[in-house]
Amino acid sequence: MIDGKSYSEIIFQPDISLGKLGIGLNILARWNEDGFRKKDYDDAGNIIRYVRWAEKGDKPLYARLGTLDRAILGHGFILNHYSNQGTDTSKNILGSEIDVNLKNSGVETVVNNITDPRLFGGRVYCKPLKMLKIDIPILSRIDLGLSGVTDTEPQQGNKDSLTVYGVDLGMPIFGNLLKVYADTAKIQDFGHGMAYGLGGEKHIGWIDANLGYKIEMRNLGEKFVPGVFNSLYEVMRPGTSSLSSAKKSSGWYGETSLGILKAINMEFSMENFKEGEPRVHGGLKVNSELISRITKKNIGVSFSYDQVREKGDNLFNLNAKNSVTTQEIIYGLNDNVILSYIYRGIIDKNGVKTKTASLATKMAF
Known part of the structure; x- marks a missing residue:
């Protein structure tokens, strides 16, 4: 129902990869007895789902314009797994991530919508000892970062901007196996x-698996929420009022990921605080390569769940408030074309449910 009128709709989302270049489109058709709804094509951001160059962390340049799914700055203490999509998933938002990664310095940027910008984020970092050509074992690897994110309208109609800034420090100990770090931030x-x-x-190597992990202790003052810009931020649009009730607390945050044989990928993250409303995230993806060995069909499935938990909520309660559930089933028509069915269920802070389903095609060459 839009403007008091009912519409039928079809969403076509082709996804094309050409080397480092990735292009995703979001072609929406809505119609009723009066014909097609032409307003859906007034904004170019509704047609272009994303354009991507390289992957996060690649040198010297990573860029993505369009839908942002899991944007992150630094270690994620301020902006972590941010998505620029709200409850209306049929409307594509033309956001941006642009990173420049040089040998001893770099910059990361995030904008929620370049056609109507509201949220801006950035981080600059460097390896100070290496820039000064000071060679001290292990210590020369230290990187220092400065981050800041601001939302000029954190709640619909609320012009009291929300700004968070911070400093981070990191030092690899054993290459990619172990890195110690620290973050501090102020809202x-x-x-x-x-x-x-x-x-x-x-x-x-012996099971061809990739294991990732992060464990951190958090000391949070009153009126502070870590990772406030996250996967649920645009769904909830909490504004600044919710910060006033945040209590002083301490606790831990952990995340882990496991990929086996490039066929099964699992991830889980969770916060545990004495006070406040901790978040939980879980995901499972079974790639088509595994299922095809059994069924001889190119089929893959994935599931993800995000929730801001209130006291008394059960872990992974799929009907909990402040939660987003996403399910995807893919079917390979041939080696280059994949048909995808995506279901997304959103329950906001008031318990209002929004469900969307779409069919998409993905092409890779």
Whole structure:
């Protein structure tokens, strides 16, 4: 129902990869007895789902314009797995991620919508000792980062901007296997928090598996929420009012991921605080290569769940408030064309449910 009128709709989302270049489209058709709804094509952002160059962390350039699914700045203490899509998933948002990664310095940027910008984020970082050509074992690897994110309208009609800025420090110990780090951040006019931890990743050759992990302790002052810009931020649009009730607390945050034989990928993250509303995320993806060995069909499935937990909520309660559930089933028509069915269920802070389903095609050459 739009403007008091009912519409039928079809969403076509081709996804094309050409080397480092990735292009995704979002072609929407709505119609009723009066014909097609032409307003859906007034904004170019509704047609272009994303254009991507390279992957996050690649040198010297990573860029993505369009839908942002899991944007992150630094270690994620301020902006973590941010998605620029709200409850209306049929409307594509033309956001941007642009990173420049040089040998000893770099910059990361995020904008929610370049056609109507509201949220801006950035991080600059460097390896100060290496830039000064000071060679000290292990210590020369230290990187220092400065981050800031601001939302000029964090709640519909609320012009009280939400700004968070911080400093981070990291030092690899054993290559990618172990990195220690620390973050501190301040929400302007509200509270302050800090975190310190370790993380890394390891390839296990004998089972062809990739294991990633992060464990950190968090000390949070009053009126501070870590990772406030996250996967549920645009769904909830909490504004600044919710920060006033955030209590001083401490606790831990952990995340882990496991990919086996390039066929099964699992990820899980969770917060545990004495006070507040911790978040939980889980995901499972079974790639088509595994199922095809059994069924001889190119079929893959994936599932993800995000929730901001209230006291008394059960873990992975799929009907909980402040949650997003996404399911996808893919079917390979041939080696280059994949048909995808995507279901997304959203339950906002008031318990209002929004469900969307779409069919998409993905092409790779």
